[in-house]
Amino acid sequence: MLPTETIQQFYARVRKAEADSISLNNAGSGHFNVFPRDGCYRKSPFGRRDFYKVSFVLGTGRLYHEDRLIEVGRPALIFFNPMVPYSWEAVSAEQNGWYCLFTEAFVSAAEKKETLQDSPLFQTGRMPVFFPDEPMQGEMTLIFRKMLEEMASDYAHKLDVLRNYLHLLIHQAMKLQPAEHPERAVSAAARITQQFLELLERQFPIDTTEFELQLKTANDFAEKLAVHVNHLNRALKEVTGRTTTEHISARLVKEATALLRHSDWNIAQIAYGLGFEYPAYFNIFFKKHTGLTPLQARSAVV
Secondary structure (H helix, E strand, O other): OOOEEOHHHHHHHHOOOOHHHOOOOOEOOEOEEEEEOOOOOOEOOOEEEOOEEEEEEEOOEEEEEOOEEEEEOOOEEEEEOOOOOEEEEEOOOOOEEEEEEEOHHHHHOOOOOOOHHHOOOOOOOOOOEEOOOHHHHHHHHHHHHHHHHHHHOOOOOHHHHHHHHHHHHHHHHHOOOOOOOOOOOOOHHHHHHHHHHHHHHHOOOOOOOOOOOOOOOHHHHHHHHOOOHHHHHHHHHHHHOOOHHHHHHHHHHHHHHHHHHHOOOOHHHHHHHOOOOOHHHHHHHHHHHHOOOHHHHHHOOO
16 A cells, blocks of 8 residues: 655654654644755655655755656755655755655644645645746745754744745745736636536545545536536536546546555555446556556556
């Protein structure tokens, strides 16, 4: 099964501190910490974590993110989401920079209206790597150094300061994204599409064989959204160019591929976990969309 690393397991692995001595509520109702990257592992295990992470990487490497390989050949700011499996493989001998890790409760405690999952920097399917220019690299270096100073201080409101530094990092990265018109109207079709995609993504990742997929068909999603299935399909087609069924199928293929590559589940367990009544139906579905049988896809990465 694809592993999900906890904060305690992470601390034990990187030997920052004894796992038993780490409090999950060191930041009130949540957790926050910041460290320099020097001495980091050459390669981290591929899998999900139960915490968020922001890394300012000074050094080159390869980021294995979901089903993508991203070459990082220059200073980069990288955002990691608990819903997305990943690993880092160092290429250069020197690996410097800083990283902070935190739980959603740490950010939500500050009367935040949106969750991190709503932030464009932490949504699944988006590019998680940003390449700042030299002036912005200097600003990010300063932010992380200030974080380290604040963590070591006795200031009564240091958690508020740390949240502000974290939000500043997020906004610095957002400056690197293509600008969107601030007055762009959001159509009804766009709202339905966003709601559908959130419902679809919320069912994943599948991390236990006891999981039972609740929304499997276009009708299931339409009923959940209280719209007619034809209306949902037209909205998705207008906004994305793909039908409801095409979106569902693509997401199932994506999850199936991840489980075949990175879990020890057998084909039947994967089939049932993805909502297929019989493994044979899953085999036909997977080959139709990938050109490979599940066994061929699994053996291709061994």
